[in-house]
Amino acid sequence: MSLVDAGRLDRHAYLDSPLHRMDPRAKVLATLVFIVTVVSFDKYTVSPLLPYLAFPLVLAILGAVPPGLLIRRFAVASPFIVIVGIFNPLLDRTPLLSFGGVIITGGWVSFASILLRGLLCVTAGIVLIATTSVPRIAEALGALRVPRALVVQLLLLYRYLFVLIDEGGRMRRARTLRAEGRKTSIRQAAGMLSSLLLRTIDRSEAVWRAMQARGFEGELRTGRSLRWRPADTLFLLLVTVGCLSLRCTSLTNWIGGWALKG
Amino acid sequence: MHMADALLSPAVGGGFLAASGGALAYSARRLKEEGDDRKIPLMGVLGAFVFAAQMINFTIPGTGSSGHLGGGMLLAMLLGPFAGLLTMASVLIVQALIFADGGLLALGANIWNMGVYPCFVGWAIYRGLAGKNPGYRRLAAAAVIAVMVAVELGAASVAVETVLSGKSDLPFGQFSALMVGIHLPIALVEGMITIFVVKFIHDIRPEIVQATLGVDPRAFEGGTKSLRPVALGFLAAALVVGGIVAWFASTRPDGLEWSILRVTGTEELRGEDQAGGLKGALSKLQGETALLAGYRLPGTENQEKAGAHEGKDEEGSPGPIHVSGGTSLSGIVGSLIVLLLVSCTALVLVKLRGPRAGSRPPGDAGAAPGSSGGRSSP
Numbered sequence: 001m002s003l004v005d006a007g008r009l010d011r012h013a014y015l016d017s018p019l020h021r022m023d024p025r026a027k028v029l030a031t032l033v034f035i036v037t038v039v040s041f042d043k044y045t046v047s048p049l050l051p052y053l054a055f056p057l058v059l060a061i062l063g064a065v066p067p068g069l070l071i072r073r074f075a076v077a078s079p080f081i082v083i084v085g086i087f088n089p090l091l092d093r094t095p096l097l098s099f100g101g102v103i104i105t106g107g108w109v110s111f112a113s114i115l116l117r118g119l120l121c122v123t124a125g126i127v128l129i130a131t132t133s134v135p136r137i138a139e140a141l142g143a144l145r146v147p148r149a150l151v152v153q154l155l156l157l158y159r160y161l162f163v164l165i166d167e168g169g170r171m172r173r174a175r176t177l178r179a180e181g182r183k184t185s186i187r188q189a190a191g192m193l194s195s196l197l198l199r200t201i202d203r204s205e206a207v208w209r210a211m212q213a214r215g216f217e218g219e220l221r222t223g224r225s226l227r228w229r230p231a232d233t234l235f236l237l238l239v240t241v242g243c244l245s246l247r248c249t250s251l252t253n254w255i256g257g258w259a260l261k262g
Numbered sequence: 263m264h265m266a267d268a269l270l271s272p273a274v275g276g277g278f279l280a281a282s283g284g285a286l287a288y289s290a291r292r293l294k295e296e297g298d299d300r301k302i303p304l305m306g307v308l309g310a311f312v313f314a315a316q317m318i319n320f321t322i323p324g325t326g327s328s329g330h331l332g333g334g335m336l337l338a339m340l341l342g343p344f345a346g347l348l349t350m351a352s353v354l355i356v357q358a359l360i361f362a363d364g365g366l367l368a369l370g371a372n373i374w375n376m377g378v379y380p381c382f383v384g385w386a387i388y389r390g391l392a393g394k395n396p397g398y399r400r401l402a403a404a405a406v407i408a409v410m411v412a413v414e415l416g417a418a419s420v421a422v423e424t425v426l427s428g429k430s431d432l433p434f435g436q437f438s439a440l441m442v443g444i445h446l447p448i449a450l451v452e453g454m455i456t457i458f459v460v461k462f463i464h465d466i467r468p469e470i471v472q473a474t475l476g477v478d479p480r481a482f483e484g485g486t487k488s489l490r491p492v493a494l495g496f497l498a499a500a501l502v503v504g505g506i507v508a509w510f511a512s513t514r515p516d517g518l519e520w521s522i523l524r525v526t527g528t529e530e531l532r533g534e535d536q537a538g539g540l541k542g543a544l545s546k547l548q549g550e551t552a553l554l555a556g557y558r559l560p561g562t563e564n565q566e567k568a569g570a571h572e573g574k575d576e577e578g579s580p581g582p583i584h585v586s587g588g589t590s591l592s593g594i595v596g597s598l599i600v601l602l603l604v605s606c607t608a609l610v611l612v613k614l615r616g617p618r619a620g621s622r623p624p625g626d627a628g629a630a631p632g633s634s635g636g637r638s639s640p
Contacts (some may be wrong), residue, residue: 038267076362087432088430088431125358129359129367159309168316183320184318186451190459194466196311198463208303
């Protein structure tokens with residue numbers, strides 16, 4: 001995991017673009033619709049999935065998300081699906097296609113399908129977070145009936161996330177300065193973790209007192225309200241209709257057939 | 263061990279979303295009933311702490327690779343099950359969003375695997391085993407058992423979700439055995455580091471341990487007792503359990519496949535169906551596709567068939583599938599893996615003991631009773 005990229009992604013969410021201005025509820029729902037549609041395809045599906053690449057691509061451009069970030073994040077996220085998926089070519093050796101003597105087995109096709117799904121889902125998620133900050137997503141979740149306690153928890157976690165990551169980073173740097181090149185044993189790491197945890201607990205005491213002083217009663221007020229505009233309806237409708245029509249028709253085959261005929 | 267969107271089917275992803283959503287709603291209600299405002303900022307910063315903890319890597323002995331604290335069980339121990347689950351869920355949501363670990367649809371599965379198991383199952387085990395006013399060793403043992411069970415449940419659960427989704431061809435028995443095996447050392451390390459952290463905090467600020475764990479701080483007095491017997495106990499237990507699983511897998515190679523077949527229908531277990539019939543397909547599958555199935559490697563089946571006797575009646579007879587010739591090769595590979603696992607755990611123990619001699623107060627060496635005497639005095 002790269003924390004530098006995470007910080008970039010987070011800062012990007014506070015920029016401005018047409019996609020940034022959308023209601024977070026519309027974006028969360030559209031992303032879910034997209035992911036569920038992509039995942040609902042049969043395991044040997046490759047070509048009908050390709051048109052779906054258009055969604056994250058177009059939205060990334062609309063949201064001014066740098067493409068390098070998309071690719072890097074996918075690379076970071078891919079090892080697990082590669083490790084699980086790579087067994088398919090080994091296990092499933094049913095010949096499925098043949099290209100001029102080269103036989104492609106079902107396993108390779110389903111592996112390619114898994115990778116493609118991974119690419120689609122990860123990039124869709126990144127476009128969402130690169131154009132919607134975590135507090136906005138938390139608000140959207142709250143509006144979508146996610147328990148209030150979880151929303152408050154998400155907001156508080158996010159508020160201290162980079163503060164504590166910096167603190168962990170400083171601790172790591174301090175250790176590197178004193179013991180460069182030497183390995184950290186489990187016991188040493190536990191010692192460092194413990195003092196980090198103690199500071200964290202002390203911080204929570206201070207936060208609690210500050211919150212009490214400001215009249216906290218179990219609810220964080222963000223001062224911003226969600227506003228659903230016609231553009232949001234249009235956006236959600238476009239994505240849903242787009243996903244479903246691609247799901248029900250086979251665009252790739254039509255294009256292929258048309259190209260062969262013409 | 264984050265589950266990924268790409269490996270899920272909508273039904274499995276949606277089902278786990280609903281289940282985890284239910285657990286979260288219940289936890290939110292219970293937390294509200296507890297009415298402890300002080301917990302709210304504590305949950306927030308502890309969630310952030312889990313991320314900060316990932317900055318502090320340590321070498322996993324014997325492997326050269328590095329690991330970091332997972333934190334689910336530590337959160338549950340410090341916050342209790344309901345606040346713990348909510349905190350873990352928020353951690354996983356942020357991981358899915360900002361760090362691209364897992365995915366939005368996979369969130370339900372991930373909250374289930376890494377939140378519900380440690381916070382509910384693990385916590386219940388910890389509480390049950392520790393009892394009231396546990397001593398240090400008992401507390402440590404309870405925590406380590408709880409962490410190990412929770413981590414292994416999560417690991418097996420990844421296999422269940424993957425196989426139910428039917429995107430991967432990995433057979434359930436082998437995949438879950440693989441996941442559980444891989445996570446055995448991980449779980450042990452997570453358990454040890456969790457209990458070390460609790461111990462360190464106790465040494466500096468006993469009142470926190472008392473307040474959060476409901477433990478009498480006197481339990482820790484003279485508490486520099488060696489954890490080695492505890493660790494050795496786990497190692498033995500793990501090996502026994504591993505042996506039983508291996509024995510089960512080798513004597514009833516079809517048992518696990520049968521159970522998953524009954525649950526899901528034949529969908530997931532596609533094989534080239536030559537012999538016809540379910541059983542034929544199954545034995546075929548067993549031979550062709552198994553990864554260390556009944557300790558066979560893929561490919562050995564064919565060589566075997568050339569001069570073999572047992573291979574034949576496998577196809578037709580409905581009796582149990584015999585383990586034959588190919589066993590030797592995969593037996594060797596299996597043994598090597600077991601050897602590797604054992605030496606890893608041995609190295610863990612050596613490393614655990616190593617730094618103690620220098621870093622603990624002098625009274626320590628004498629105070630630890632019952633250790634096998636191999637320790638050098640400082």
